[in-house]
Amino acid sequence: MITHGGDITMRPIGTIRTAYTETSSIPKGPGARHEAEGVLEIRPDLEPGLADIDGFSHLFVLWVFDRSEGADLVARPPCDDRAHGVFATRSPRRPNPIGLTVVRLLRREGRRLIVQGVDMLDGTPLLDIKPYLSSVPAADLRRGWLDEAEARQRAPD
Amino acid sequence: MITHGGDITMRPIGTIRTAYTETSSIPKGPGARHEAEGVLEIRPDLEPGLADIDGFSHLFVLWVFDRSEGADLVARPPCDDRAHGVFATRSPRRPNPIGLTVVRLLRREGRRLIVQGVDMLDGTPLLDIKPYLSSVPAADLRRGWLDEAEARQRAPD
Numbered sequence: 001m002i003t004h005g006g007d008i009t010m011r012p013i014g015t016i017r018t019a020y021t022e023t024s025s026i027p028k029g030p031g032a033r034h035e036a037e038g039v040l041e042i043r044p045d046l047e048p049g050l051a052d053i054d055g056f057s058h059l060f061v062l063w064v065f066d067r068s069e070g071a072d073l074v075a076r077p078p079c080d081d082r083a084h085g086v087f088a089t090r091s092p093r094r095p096n097p098i099g100l101t102v103v104r105l106l107r108r109e110g111r112r113l114i115v116q117g118v119d120m121l122d123g124t125p126l127l128d129i130k131p132y133l134s135s136v137p138a139a140d141l142r143r144g145w146l147d148e149a150e151a152r153q154r155a156p157d
Numbered sequence: 158m159i160t161h162g163g164d165i166t167m168r169p170i171g172t173i174r175t176a177y178t179e180t181s182s183i184p185k186g187p188g189a190r191h192e193a194e195g196v197l198e199i200r201p202d203l204e205p206g207l208a209d210i211d212g213f214s215h216l217f218v219l220w221v222f223d224r225s226e227g228a229d230l231v232a233r234p235p236c237d238d239r240a241h242g243v244f245a246t247r248s249p250r251r252p253n254p255i256g257l258t259v260v261r262l263l264r265r266e267g268r269r270l271i272v273q274g275v276d277m278l279d280g281t282p283l284l285d286i287k288p289y290l291s292s293v294p295a296a297d298l299r300r301g302w303l304d305e306a307e308a309r310q311r312a313p314d
Binding site (some may be wrong): 006007008009010011012013041045048049050051052054055056057058060062064066069071074083084085086087089090093094095096098100102105125127128129130131132133134135136137138140141142144145146147148 | 163164206245284293
C-alpha cells in the first residue's frame with residue numbers, strides 16, 4: 001500500500017523459524033557457511049500462493065531485520081577493518097531494513113517450507129518468496145572490497 | 158519502521174529511470190533478454206551509502222511494483238498457459254509488491270548508478286541496493302514449472 005507521502009506499508013506474509021536466537025550465533029564474513037535448516041511458515045490465508053513452489057530448488061527470501069534499529073550510511077562490516085557504504089554491504093542497519101537470502105528448498109509441508117541456508121534470527125517476519133531462476137556466471141562476478149578483504153585475510157602482513 | 162500491528166513502513170531510497178513507460182514494452186517470459194540500460198537515482202541524503210559500490214559487477218535491486226494493485230494467490234504467468242502459486246512466480250500482483258532484479262553495474266556518476274538489465278517501469282520507487290556476492294551453480298538449479306513450460310514451447314504439440 002502506497003501512502004500519500006510515498007511511503008509503502010507492508011504486512012508480513014509469515015514468520016521464519018531458525019535455530020538462531022542471537023545475532024552473534026549467525027555465521028558471518030568470508031568463508032561463513034550457511035547450511036542451517038529453517039522453516040518459512042506462511043500465513044494460513046496465503047497457503048494457495050505456494051502452489052508449484054516445490055518444483056524449484058532455490059528461493060529468494062525477503063525478510064525484515066526486525067531487531068535492528070536505525071541506519072548507518074557508512075560502516076565497518078564484521079569481515080573487514082575498513083568502512084564501506086551501506087549499499088555495498090549486507091548490513092542490517094540500512095535505510096529500509098530488508099534482508100535477502102537465497103535458500104535451498106528441501107521440501108514443502110503444507111504451509112511450511114523446510115529450507116537450508118538460513119541466516120536470520122528465529123521469529124523473523126517474512127515479506128516475500130520468489131523463485132530463483134538464473135545465476136550470474138561466477139567468472140563474470142567482481143566483488144569489490146570483499147575480494148580485497150578476503151585476500152588480505154589469506155595473506156596477513 | 159515496525160508498527161504495533163506488525164506492519165512495516167518503508168520510504169523509497171530513490172527512483173529508477175528506464176526507457177519503459179508501459180508494462181507491455183518490458184520483455185517477459187522464457188528467452189526474454191534484459192539488456193536495457195537504466196539509472197538508479199539515489200536520494201541526495203543517502204549518497205554516502207554508495208561508497209565502494211563501484212567495485213561490484215552486479216547488484217540486487219529491490220523496488221516497488223507501484224503501478225500494480227491487489228494480489229492474486231494463483232495466476233497464469235505470461236509465459237505459460239497454466240496457473241501457478243504467486244510465490245512460484247515473479248508476478249507483480251503479490252501480497253507485498255516488492256520487485257527484485259539483478260543488474261550489472263556499468264558505472265557510478267555521483268548519486269546515479271548506470272546499470273544494465275532493468276525490467277521495471279520508468280519512475281519506479283527504489284527500496285534497497287545490495288551487492289551480488291555469489292551464485293548458485295547452474296547445475297544445481299531446478300526451475301519447476303518454468304522448465305516445463307519452456308520445454309513445451311520448444312516442442313509444441
